[in-house]
Amino acid sequence: MxxxxxxxxxxxxxxxxxxxxxxxPALNDPKQLLSWYTDPKTDPLHPALLASLFFSVGVWIVSEITGNVSQVDRLWTTLPLMYSAHFTFHPWLTGQVKHAYEIDHRILLVFALQCAWSARLTYQSARRGFLDPRSEDYRWPIVRRSMPTLAFKLLNLVFIAFIQNLLLLAAEAPVYLLMTQSLPSYGHTSILARLKPYQAATKSVPLNIADVLLAGAFLTTLVLEMRADNQQQAFQNLKHGALDKQKKGKTLTEEEKKAVERGFVADRLWSWSRHPNFACEQTTWWLLYAFTVLPFLPITESFTSHPLSTLTSLLTPTALLPASKRAYIHASNNIPTLDYILTILLHPILYIRASLPHLTNSDFLRSEAARAKLEALTAFRDLRNDEGHLWNYSIVSPITMSLLFYSSTALTEKISGGKYPLYNAYKARVAKFWPVQTPLKGLWLALTGGRRGRIERQIWGNDGHGRKIKQL
Incomplete structure (x- = not known):
C-alpha cells in the first residue's frame, strides 16, 4: 500500500x-464528552465537526423562533478562531506536549495571524451594528420576498444554518493539516497511528523565509482591508450627514453633493476595486492555505541554506517543476512555437481556412479527440501525483470562501444596481475584486467607442481641469 x-x-x-x-461518545453525558475530547486517540476533527453541527442546529432553531436568519453572521467573527484554537492547542490539551510553547511554531504563527483577523472583523462588525442580535442582513428580506415561504425555510435550513457553519469549519482545514503534520514529531501515540498505519515518516520543517513572507503579506492585506473599511465608513458618514443637512435645508458642499448623487463609495481603494475589503478577505484565506504549501517546498528549504544559488535557479521559468517534467517540456514537439501562436492571433481567418480540410476529416477528428482525451487523463494523473507537493486538500478552504464571496457579492451588486443609477457605470469601469483588472477595463472602454472619459466623469466628476478625481 x-x-x-x-x-x-x-x-x-x-x-x-x-x-x-x-x-x-454518548452525547448526553458531559463527563464522557470531556474525557473523549481530552483523549489523545480522539481525532481532533471529530469534536470540531460535532461543534459545527451543534451550532448549525442552534442557529436554525433561533432563526425560526425569531424570524431573523442572520444568526450565523454573528458567528463569523469568532467561530473560525475557535476552530483554529482547537486545532492549534489540541496536542497540549490532550497531553501530547507538556507546554503550549512546544506546539509547532508554524501553527502558533498562523493562530496569531488569525487572532488579528478576528479582531479586525469583530471591530468592523460591531461598528456597523452586525453584532446586534436584532440586526439582519439587508439582503435576506429581499430574498425572502422573492421566493415562496417554504422555499426560504429550506434555504435557511440547508444553506444559511448548516452549509455556512460547515464552511466556517472547512475554512480551518489548513490549520488541521498543519496540526496533523506536526503530531508525529511529538512522539506520542494518537489517532493517527490507529487510522493511518501506512503513513509515511514526516519531518518537522522549522519556520523559514516562506513563513516570514506569508506573514508579512497577511498583515499587509489586513491593513489594506482595514483601510478599505475605514474609507467605506467615512463615505457613509459623509453621505448620511449630507442627507441630514439636506433635510434641514442647509447648503451642501460639492463633495457632499457628489456623495448623495452617487450613493456608494467609489474613491481611493474603491476606485480600483468595487469590493476591496472582500478582495482582501479572500486573499487572507489563500495566504493561510499557502502556509501548508510554500514552507514545505524543496526550493524553500534550498533558499534557506543556499539563497544565492536558489535565486539563480529561479530565473528559469520551470525551476519549480520536477526534473522529469522539465525534460518533457524541453523535449516535447507538441508545444506550439511563438511564430505559430502569433500567426493564429494575427491571422485567424487564414488559420481557419488552412484548417478546414482537417476539420472535415472524420479520421482526423477522431484521432484529435483521442489525443485530447489522453492529454486530459495525463493532466489529471499529474494533478493527482502533485497532491501533497504543489497542492493539498486544504485548498477547499480558500476555494469555498472565494465561491461564497462571489455568489454573495452578485446579490449585493444586483441590489446596488437597482438602487443607484450610476452603479452600472461603476461596474463597467472598476473591477469587481482584483485591481489589476481595472486598467484593462479602462483600456477596453477607451478602445470601444471612447466611453472611458464619459463614464469616469459620471462616477467621479471633474476637478475643474477635465481630469478625473480618482484618489488612491
Missing part, C-alpha cells in the same frame, strides 16, 4: 470523516 503524507486527504481527513459517527 502506498504511503500517505499529512498533506494528502487519504492521510487524515478522509479516514476521519468516515469514522466520525462510529467514534462519537
Amino acid at each position: 502506498p504511503q500517505a503524507t499529512p498533506h494528502q486527504a487519504a492521510y487524515t481527513v478522509l479516514p476521519s470523516l468516515k469514522s466520525f459517527v462510529a467514534d462519537l
Whole structure:
C-alpha cells in the first residue's frame, strides 16, 4: 500500500470523516464528552465537526423562533478562531506536549495571524451594528420576498444554518493539516497511528523565509482591508450627514453633493476595486492555505541554506517543476512555437481556412479527440501525483470562501444596481475584486467607442481641469 503524507486527504481527513459517527461518545453525558475530547486517540476533527453541527442546529432553531436568519453572521467573527484554537492547542490539551510553547511554531504563527483577523472583523462588525442580535442582513428580506415561504425555510435550513457553519469549519482545514503534520514529531501515540498505519515518516520543517513572507503579506492585506473599511465608513458618514443637512435645508458642499448623487463609495481603494475589503478577505484565506504549501517546498528549504544559488535557479521559468517534467517540456514537439501562436492571433481567418480540410476529416477528428482525451487523463494523473507537493486538500478552504464571496457579492451588486443609477457605470469601469483588472477595463472602454472619459466623469466628476478625481 502506498504511503500517505499529512498533506494528502487519504492521510487524515478522509479516514476521519468516515469514522466520525462510529467514534462519537454518548452525547448526553458531559463527563464522557470531556474525557473523549481530552483523549489523545480522539481525532481532533471529530469534536470540531460535532461543534459545527451543534451550532448549525442552534442557529436554525433561533432563526425560526425569531424570524431573523442572520444568526450565523454573528458567528463569523469568532467561530473560525475557535476552530483554529482547537486545532492549534489540541496536542497540549490532550497531553501530547507538556507546554503550549512546544506546539509547532508554524501553527502558533498562523493562530496569531488569525487572532488579528478576528479582531479586525469583530471591530468592523460591531461598528456597523452586525453584532446586534436584532440586526439582519439587508439582503435576506429581499430574498425572502422573492421566493415562496417554504422555499426560504429550506434555504435557511440547508444553506444559511448548516452549509455556512460547515464552511466556517472547512475554512480551518489548513490549520488541521498543519496540526496533523506536526503530531508525529511529538512522539506520542494518537489517532493517527490507529487510522493511518501506512503513513509515511514526516519531518518537522522549522519556520523559514516562506513563513516570514506569508506573514508579512497577511498583515499587509489586513491593513489594506482595514483601510478599505475605514474609507467605506467615512463615505457613509459623509453621505448620511449630507442627507441630514439636506433635510434641514442647509447648503451642501460639492463633495457632499457628489456623495448623495452617487450613493456608494467609489474613491481611493474603491476606485480600483468595487469590493476591496472582500478582495482582501479572500486573499487572507489563500495566504493561510499557502502556509501548508510554500514552507514545505524543496526550493524553500534550498533558499534557506543556499539563497544565492536558489535565486539563480529561479530565473528559469520551470525551476519549480520536477526534473522529469522539465525534460518533457524541453523535449516535447507538441508545444506550439511563438511564430505559430502569433500567426493564429494575427491571422485567424487564414488559420481557419488552412484548417478546414482537417476539420472535415472524420479520421482526423477522431484521432484529435483521442489525443485530447489522453492529454486530459495525463493532466489529471499529474494533478493527482502533485497532491501533497504543489497542492493539498486544504485548498477547499480558500476555494469555498472565494465561491461564497462571489455568489454573495452578485446579490449585493444586483441590489446596488437597482438602487443607484450610476452603479452600472461603476461596474463597467472598476473591477469587481482584483485591481489589476481595472486598467484593462479602462483600456477596453477607451478602445470601444471612447466611453472611458464619459463614464469616469459620471462616477467621479471633474476637478475643474477635465481630469478625473480618482484618489488612491
